[in-house]
Amino acid sequence: MMGATVEQFNCAKSQMGTLKKDPGNEAKLKIYALFKQATQGPCNTPKPGMLDFVGKAKWDAWKSLGSVSQEEARQQYVDLIDSLLAPEGLVVAAQPTGSAASFDTLLVSTEDNVTTIRFNRPQKKNAINVEMYNEIIKALEESGKDDSVITVITGSGDFYCSGNDLTNFTKIPQGGMQQMAKDGGELLREFVKAFIDFPKPLIAVINGPAVGVSVTLLGLFEVVYATERATFHTPFSQLGQSPEACSSYTFPKMMGNAKASEMLLFNKKLTATQACAQGLVTEVFPDSSFQTEVATRLKAYAKLPRNSLTLSKQLIRGTEKERLHTVNDQEVERLVERWLSDECMQAIMSFFQAKL
Numbered sequence: 402m403m404g405a406t407v408e409q410f411n412c413a414k415s416q417m418g419t420l421k422k423d424p425g426n427e428a429k430l431k432i433y434a435l436f437k438q439a440t441q442g443p444c445n446t447p448k449p450g451m452l453d454f455v456g457k458a459k460w461d462a463w464k465s466l467g468s469v470s471q472e473e474a475r476q477q478y479v480d481l482i483d484s485l486l487a488p489e490g491l492v493v494a495a496q497p498t499g500s501a502a503s504f505d506t507l508l509v510s511t512e513d514n515v516t517t518i519r520f521n522r523p524q525k526k527n528a529i530n531v532e533m534y535n536e537i538i539k540a541l542e543e544s545g546k547d548d549s550v551i552t553v554i555t556g557s558g559d560f561y562c563s564g565n566d567l568t569n570f571t572k573i574p575q576g577g578m579q580q581m582a583k584d585g586g587e588l589l590r591e592f593v594k595a596f597i598d599f600p601k602p603l604i605a606v607i608n609g610p611a612v613g614v615s616v617t618l619l620g621l622f623e624v625v626y627a628t629e630r631a632t633f634h635t636p637f638s639q640l641g642q643s644p645e646a647c648s649s650y651t652f653p654k655m656m657g658n659a660k661a662s663e664m665l666l667f668n669k670k671l672t673a674t675q676a677c678a679q680g681l682v683t684e685v686f687p688d689s690s691f692q693t694e695v696a697t698r699l700k701a702y703a704k705l706p707r708n709s710l711t712l713s714k715q716l717i718r719g720t721e722k723e724r725l726h727t728v729n730d731q732e733v734e735r736l737v738e739r740w741l742s743d744e745c746m747q748a749i750m751s752f753f754q755a756k757l
């Protein structure tokens with residue numbers, strides 16, 4: 402069964418207040434139970450005492466839903482509110498604005514208070530084309546405002562992400578190369594800004610090799626979990642380019658100038674274990690148990706109080722936010738120049754020639 406989206410659920414919740422007629426105790430208990438199941442999952446709180454009649458009735462209603470998934474509970478909640486609104490000539494109006502259906506390059510879902518944004522161009526190793534940059538910005542914007550406690554970014558298929566889609570350089574707009582570089586710079590600035598300003602804990606689940614901008618962004622995540630199969634490669638100088646996503650600031654801060662330079666200047670590809678030793682990765686897991694071990698962690702994190710996590714992230718990141726925006730601006734300025742350089746053109750041409 403397809404579940405309702407968080408938007409539809411939230412809309413139903415707010416429409417509840419517009420009901421003119423009292424729906425009665427039985428419906429109210431059902432609404433309560435579905436709401437709890439949709440937002441917190443199955444009931445595992447202790448049974449209230451015999452004399453707490455109201456508490457016990459509510460607990461029984463919630464418990465009776467057993468292991469119904471949060472998605473399905475959202476759908477039943479929306480259906481029930483709809484059935485109560487209908488006689489009054491009203492409907493739950495929210496359309497699925499943030500559902501997976503509205504993205505072409507991503508799969509976005511929310512379950513158990515975790516919003517997962519999954520790069521979904523596996524046939525291109527999840528390379529980020531212009532559409533995908535825009536969709537990631539949109540998905541982050543929506544996820545920053547939804548009910549989830551943490552946001553996770555991961556990839557479909559065997560790669561986490563192969564970085565900037567190099568075909569972005571082959572789509573020359575009417576204004577020529579200058580215009581292409583200018584538009585590309587603006588998009589990159591907005592893209593990185595969406596990460597710098599993201600309010601909730603952001604967790605990267607690195608399911609395979611990561612290249613370019615997907616690696617440099619990791620300095621803006623709270624936690625990075627990687628399978629032992631993952632590698633981390635930022636071949637900027639090889640491409641005649643320069644670092645982005647604030648890595649010229651976050652990498653030296655994280656790993657010291659020498660190790661950062663090996664990666665950002667000299668294209669050193671790190672194994673997951675090496676990346677962990679340098680502080681870029683939080684923890685490495687065996688590939689066979691990666692998904693299950695990480696899922697257990699995420700579930701536990703998502704049970705923590707939402708506001709406490711958001712405020713704590715603000716304290717940790719707040720002092721350097723201005724700095725990050727300045728670094729982002731400077732890096733974008735440098736890249737816009739680089740994209741017009743012979744060095745960069747030659748490197749992009751070699752990539753496409755190698756494919757012939």
Ligand SMILES: CCC/C=C/C(=O)SCCNC(=O)CCNC(=O)[C@H](O)C(C)(C)COP(=O)([O-])OP(=O)([O-])OC[C@H]1O[C@@H](n2cnc3c(N)ncnc32)[C@H](O)[C@@H]1OP(=O)([O-])[O-]
Nearest residue numbers: 524525526528563564565566567568589612613614615645
């Ligand atoms: C924006 C800021 C500045 C820049 C930041 C960066 O990210 S710099 C870093 C920029 N990134 C890079 O320099 C990485 C360039 N890519 C590579 O080096 C390799 O493809 C690989 C090591 C990622 C995977 O090797 P593999 O032998 O395992 O697999 P495969 O090669 O067969 O790939 C399968 C298909 O995917 C395609 N595709 C993959 N990646 C890209 C891409 N980025 N673009 C376009 N297409 C890409 C590939 O062409 C092929 O398409 P086809 O022929 O089926 O139509």
